Amino acid sequence: MRNLNKLIPIEAAHQFINEHFPNCQGALLAGSVVRGEATETSDLDIVIFDNNLSSSYRESLIQYGWAIEVFVHNLTSYKQFFEMDYERARPSMPRMVSEGTILKDDGVIDSIKKEAMDILSNGPKEWSKETINTKRYFITDALDDFIGCSNRAEELFIANTLAELLSEFVLRTNRQWIGASKWILRSLRNFDERFSNQFVEAFDIFYKTGNKNQVIQLVDYVLHPFGGRLFDGFSLGKS
Missing domain, CATH: 3.30.460.10 (Beta Polymerase, domain 2)
Structure with a gap:
């Protein structure tokens, strides 16, 4: 009222x-x-x-x-x-x-x-190569969980994590500001409206139909210029 x-x-x-x-x-x-x-x-x-x-x-x-x-x-x-x-x-x-x-x-x-x-x-400070590789690893880890998961409830939360990690990666590797909640999408649109539409479409299709293909393709597209998915050989804190 x-x-x-x-x-x-x-x-x-x-x-x-x-x-x-x-x-x-x-x-x-x-x-x-x-x-x-x-x-x-x-x-x-x-x-x-x-x-x-x-x-x-x-x-x-x-x-x-x-x-x-x-x-x-x-x-x-x-x-x-x-x-x-x-x-x-x-x-x-x-x-x-x-x-x-x-x-x-x-x-x-x-x-x-x-x-x-x-x-x-x-703009924000540039990410180091070490930071980029660390982020690649965690995106890969979330993507593997997403691909392998067959529990619908768990898939939803994995997808949320993957969307946040991926949006952060796209923006920070392009020295753009990031955001939380509604500012994730606003930040993506400020950077590249066409990509933000692809981003929303991929996750929207998954949430509506359960089809993961466009999300997987989107992740691989984003990671490709930086060497793609990363698991084998990654280490953190090793002296």
């Missing part, structure tokens, strides 16, 4: 800032409402920069008819989150900052946005 007391996003965000962080130096509204992708269950992602705080924190609450996720930082703590996101190749914080609509700015937002956009444009 529609919430008749629900404010429009920008109004709700401004009211939230005025009530909870009136002395902050900067604030942004980010997430799906800014990208024009909001659904009935979307929340408001609000990023706060307040130099009166000693440390960062995250909080969830419901106000003005909205579920609100607030990410609170001082003027240096956000850098640690930028760095962590860079290391894991999932740029959640830089993305929120770069795309965010300014709610308040005492002259700090431009430089922080530039930092975020520089991180995003440069």
Whole structure:
């Protein structure tokens, strides 16, 4: 049922800032409402920069008819989150900052946005040959389990693991950002829409019919430029 007391996003965000962080130096509204992708269950992602705080924190609450996720930082703590996101190749914080609509700015937002956009444009660090081979091995292992499995319930979960490993491999070997949940597909589409369609089709056919052929072909296609499947001769941690 529609919430008749629900404010429009920008109004709700401004009211939230005025009530909870009136002395902050900067604030942004980010997430799906800014990208024009909001659904009935979307929340408001609000990023706060307040130099009166000693440390960062995250909080969830419901106000003005909205579920609100607030990410609170001082003027240096956000850098640690930028760095962590860079290391894991999932740029959640830089993305929120770069795309965010300014709610308040005492002259700090431009430089922080530039930092975020520089991180995003440069992409994650390149994988080493050792990392690529390790990932090849684990994809091969999951694929072997997938091919050999005849238990439908187990197949579903193996397929999920294989999809995550394969999407990560495609993106990271091309120095692209990765994602989780819905951001797996969004990251693939941002990189190569045609490949992302093939990826979805292969797994969709398996989930609907149980036919594994397109998933197997997709994995072999992705691994081929890097030497294909890897099992024989692989070692990890051997001195």
